[in-house]
Amino acid sequence: MKARNFHFWILFADLVWIPAAMVLAWLLRYGTDWTGANAQYIHTTIPFVIATWFLWDLLSAGMKLDGFRRGWWFPAVVTELFLALCCLLGILLACGYLLREYASRLTLTYFGLMLFAGFVLIRYAANLLLRARYRNGDVRKAVIAGSGRIAREIAIKIQRHPEMLCKVVGFLYPQDAASDMGFIPAVPASTRTLSALSVLELLRTEGVSELILALPKVSTPEILNLVARCRDLGINVSVVPQPYELYLSRPDLLDLGGLPLLQLRESSQTAIPRWKRTADVILSVLLALPAALIVVPSALLLRLRRGRGFCVDTRCGQFGKPFRMFRLNVDRNARNLPRFESLLVELSITEMPQLWNVLRGEMSLVGPRPEPPERVRRYSEWQQQRLSVKPGMTGLAQVHGLREQHSSEEKTRFDLQYFLRPSPWTDLSLVLQTLGTLAMRLLFVPGRTGPASESNISGQALYNVFDTHFMQESVHGAHRSQPSAD
DSSP states (O other), X not given: OOHHHHHHHHHHHHHHHHHHHHHHHHHHHHTTOOSXXXXXXXXXXXXXXXXXXXXXXXXXXXXXXXSOTTOOOHHHHHHHHHHHHHHHHHHHHHHHHXXXXXXXXXXXXXXXXXXXXXXXXXXHHHHHHHHHHHHTTOSEEEEEEOOSHHHHHHXXXXXXXXXXXXXXXXXEEEOSTTOOEEEEESSOOOOEEEOHHHHHHHXXXXXXXXXXXXXXXXXXXXHHHHHHHHHHTTOEEEEOOSSGGGGGSEEEEEEETTEEEEEEEOOOSSOOOHHHHHHHHHHHHHHHHHXXXXXXXXXXXXXXXXXXXXXXXXXXXXXXXXXXXXXXXXOTTOSSOOHHHHHHHHTTGGGTTHHHHHHTTSOEEESOOOOOHHHHTTOOTXXXXXXXXXXXXXXXXXXXXXXTTSOHHHHHHHHHHHHHSOOHHHHHHHHHHHHHHHHHHHHSOOOOOSSOOOOOOOGGGGGTSTTSXXXXXXXXXXXXXXXXXX
16 A cells, blocks of 8 residues: 555545544434434534535645654644644634534534544554554565664654555665675674675565665765666665755755756744744743642742752753753752652653743743753754754654753754744644643653663664554653653
């Protein structure tokens, strides 16, 4: 099944579920009595079903709601569906009021709940179907030619897009000037050195159907010869454009009489939309009161225990300007923290005082996490793009489990991806994912005997991500992300 057909079948299942959800909502509201006045109410739901078909088709295309096109990540799937359904129901209620089409509000509430549950289950069932195909080996096998960050990034991206039905079975990379190739299989094994002539035999033995070139130089005679032989054998060849910094551009492929031309469209990262500051102020004010009810007693208790309730760190904000970032006075890296302080760290309550930084305009709710000046001074020119916007309390990198001990380059990848598509929906989705993560941590708070450990995607773990049950994914992500922390 091709990826584009897979997206179509997800949408088709959604459209089939919409009338079924309305029937269930009607039954929950009126029961099984199909006579009298209740029978008349059925006709009032038909316009809402038709409008839902039309609106959901538009929302699915605009927001990419199939759940896979941005990579399978269950918390993101749930939050994006929730936001889209809130928008859908709001439009339905407004149109019903303006057109004077009567429908029970309770029925529409049940309808929304049924839609949400069904859409989530459809995507979960699709994920189960894909997992079954992976277990049965009904997937294309790919080998990546390369050994650096780009090669690892491609492997991770393919792993997060199960709808591609593609599995990375190994890596090829040049060993020396003689262009011998080393092969590292996906399952840990000894490294073998192969001549370029024996690479084809290796690909044929492994049943590889695609070769992905992620090398700095792909125009060497050996690589060109390998590509020509692969095409003769029916092995597809894909090329990652170089240099690596182009990864975060938005490309369009042009065909100029058979000459492929990759057109890069850079987005402006300094022109932050006006809605972002407005949303920061409104949400910060709304969160300030509940946050104060937690932070103030915690700070008083920490003052009694440690002599101070708050601590101040110097961090670099927009354009590298230093500012004072506030947090509760807890040593997050200490071993054997008291249970109370450990709970503050696990639930990221230590970071709540940064709402004050948001209100002062030094930070945003969503954005790259600020880093200390000594680390910023070591930024490459590419990494310095993180400083073009205000730092945030949470962000795409933190939601995906990257924190202070991860490299700035790893976090820059996610942060700049966020810059390319800034939207209120993305910000709301990340905030909801953060709140969901905190809720998961509240239910599953692990024992803390030392510094917080992080999950690095490497080795065998890279190839086990897709086989993890979605609930395990959510719980594990909750404890590795710490979205509001570094």
